[in-house]
Amino acid sequence: MxxxxxxxxxxxxxxxxxxxxxxxxxxxxxxxxxxxxxxxxxxxxxxxxxxxxxxxxxxxxxxxxxxxxxxxxxxxxxxxxxxxxxxxxxxxxxxxxxxxxxxxxxxxxxxxxxxxxxxxxxxxxxxxxxxxxxxxxxxxxxxxxxxxxxxxxxxxxxxxxxxxxxxxxxxxxxxxxxxxxxxxxxxxxxxxxRARNVVERGMMALLIAAASLAILTTLGIVLSMLFETINFFSLHPWQDFFLGGNWAPNFRGNSELSILPLLWGTLYISIIALMVAVPVGLFAAIYLSEYASPQLRSAAKPLLEILAGIPTIVYGLFALITVGPFLVSVFGAGGLLSAEGLRDGDALMSGATAVITAGLVMGIMLIPFVSSLSDDIINAVPQSLRDGSYGLGATPSETIRNVVLPAALPGIVGAILLAASRAIGETMIVVLGAGAIARISGNPFEAMTTITTRIVSQLTGDTDFASQETLVAFALGLTLFVLTLGLNVVALYIVRKYREQYE
Amino acid sequence: MRDNTQTPEAQVAQKSKISATGVQVHYGDTHAIKDVNVEIEDKTVTAFIGPSGCGKSTFLRCINRMNDTIDICRVQGKILLDGEDIYDPKVDPVQLRAKVGMVFQKPNPFPKSIYDNVAYGPRIHGLARNKAELDEIVERALRRGAIWDEVKDRLAAPGTGLSGGQQQRLCIARAVATEPEVLLMDEPCSALDPIATAQVEELIDELRQNYSVVIVTHSMQQAARVSQRTAFFHLGNLVEFGDTDKIFTTPEDPRTESYITGRIG
Incomplete structure (x- = not known):
């Protein structure tokens, strides 16, 4: 031929x-x-x-x-x-x-x-x-x-x-x-x-195609997750998934697949991460935007943003080999703050993988997200407000506390929510830092696990895409998606509303 | 105030509220103010006029050291307030700004309630012992700002929701709430319509009872209406300074005459 x-x-x-x-x-x-x-x-x-x-x-x-x-x-x-x-x-x-x-x-x-x-x-x-x-x-x-x-x-x-x-x-x-x-x-x-006009329309069609491809992909992701999730709920009662208290997948059958222990682990680690990232990131942003000289700012801001460029697996290694062992040396057996006397000889922390390890490292990862966005938002507060406050005899820190931060607050809340959705979706740090035990406990020194890491473990290895133990990953994924989507929508709404105030 | 060991400068300064001698200001490489000498009297309205970029706003901002907040700005020379050099290292610029209030070109109410806007200064300087006293300070300031009647029923409403003229009067009330001795106004009416301008001008005339007011303005009619003394700046130099009537009727310097008759600007 x-x-x-x-x-x-x-x-x-x-x-x-x-x-x-x-x-x-x-x-x-x-x-x-x-x-x-x-x-x-x-x-x-x-x-x-x-x-x-x-x-x-x-x-x-x-x-x-x-x-x-x-x-x-x-x-x-x-x-x-x-x-x-x-x-x-x-x-x-x-x-x-x-x-x-x-x-x-x-x-x-x-x-x-x-x-x-x-x-x-x-x-x-x-x-x-x-x-x-x-x-x-x-x-x-x-x-x-x-x-x-x-x-x-x-x-x-x-x-x-x-x-x-x-x-x-x-x-x-x-x-x-x-x-x-x-x-x-x-x-x-x-x-x-009129060839020029035809080319112009062609360019517009190209741009529309690119934009709709991005939107259609998102739609496709949601739909594929949705169908698998529906499959899962046809095999597994939704009451157990949303309201049960145990996560015990068992490939021989009889699995208990409840999202609650995983959701708890996810939220607990995220909250610790935000408790680290929000104050540090916010103060860094305030220093950079209000106090630092332009030269220092132009050098320090990119340096801080390098943190955002580090692959999260590297943060995971940092958690595994540095932060975890350090925390054990402080809170573990024989450590300075192990509280062994108070708890019948049990040390507060027994293993390096714990909620606090993952939370701390994730917090470090989130610092640049909070600081970079907050810095932009603080800079968007008009100079006339600062002048007004200085003109009344306020010091720089009084000005920041009473005028700049309240004016920037909605935007900062938006930045924090965006950081929170990053924290909720984070996987690698948690895999290496938080352990793999699904449980609901208030003790931050215990190992726990999150939705993302369970999705990974349910889908790795030899998997049968017809069993509920595998399909649960899609239900978890969809729940996670809805959670972060909700946070992002709220955050973007707040940020946008704030932006309009000064433009 | 110091007594018999006063320097000759301080004796001169006693007659006036603010006494500036040999003031030079540089913005980076630009020489913005060249050797300016001015005596500003107490309980008087002094107007600074001159074409755009002549340095009148820059000089105004020297009086309460607002130029300190600009990194590239250098101020040399001597400015005495009640006989004391405000650029002395012993002087705290923050305290100085409480004594020398400032109203800006564009109304800049804080995104807070009307009450909180006015209470801002008294709160940070601890002027009120309790809520009742603070209420009293706020009311007095709003009355002096000639806006009390318009806002007394909505003190909790945001200050940013007022009209432009109301916002500017709120900013004036906010400035007088800290009981300053001098009030600096940087083109306070340039963003206002004629009716709001008339209200603010009337207000400036009343403020003269208690304060020394310095106003920068582009409008010569406004300078003639509200001020007793007028200083004409041109290209960073103080060209002429004297009684407003005299400046506008028989100016000594040909440049002043050209400006007020509209030939340069």
């Missing part, structure tokens, strides 16, 4: 782009020619005619190609499923297993033919007894989980045939579209044609 290259999306894309490139020069030249070589006669600069042609050639063609690429596997699958025996398509699970086998075999066959290991007659010979196929495919680098059944080979053959045929059709359609767009735009290249 001489048109094979049309089936390859990459070469097809390059082809369409070169058509667009040709269109650019053709349209530009035609516009110039019809203007008699004088660019001032044209409605738009010559480049715009070229860009219009390139746009008309490339955008519809590539768009159709992308949609086709997304839709084709589904259509082929629908064509293949009726070929499979009834036993293989009993449940959705087995169907998807067989289909993935079919796809692997189809891919393997293509690869084998490319490498010259097999050819069409050899495959036809295997049709009745494909027992040697597994070894052959392993030879070209495609490992199969089991022997190839004859019906799988037949389905794979059909898949390959359909893919090759439709790939060719796709290629032809896309190239035809590209050429049609090119012809249309080049024909239109005329001094009276």
């Amino acid at each position: 001489t048109f094979n290259f049309l089936g390859n999306p990459l070469t097809l894309t390059l082809l369409v782009l070169s058509v667009a490139g040709v269109g650019y020069f053709l349209a530009r030249r035609r516009a110039m020619a019809r203007a008699g070589g004088d660019a001032r006669v044209l409605h738009s600069l010559p480049n715009y005619y070229g860009m219009t042609a390139a746009m008309f050639a490339a955008v519809p063609a590539l768009g159709v190609m992308v949609i086709w690429l997304l839709a084709q596997p589904m259509l082929i699958q629908n064509a293949v499923v009726p070929l499979l025996p009834a036993a293989a398509t009993e449940t959705a699970g087995t169907t998807s297993l067989v289909l993935s086998d079919v796809n692997r075999v189809a891919g393997g066959l293509t690869l084998a033919i490319e490498q010259g290991v097999l050819d069409a007659p050899a495959i036809a010979a295997l049709r009745d007894d494909p027992s040697t196929l597994r070894a052959t495919l392993a030879g070209v680098g495609v490992a199969l989980g089991s022997e190839v059944e004859p019906y799988v080979l037949a389905a794979a053959e059909t898949t390959r045939g359909l893919e090759a045929r439709w790939g060719l059709v796709r290629g032809l359609v896309v190239v035809a579209l590209g050429l049609a767009g090119l012809a249309l735009a080049v024909r239109a290249a005329d001094p009276a044609f």
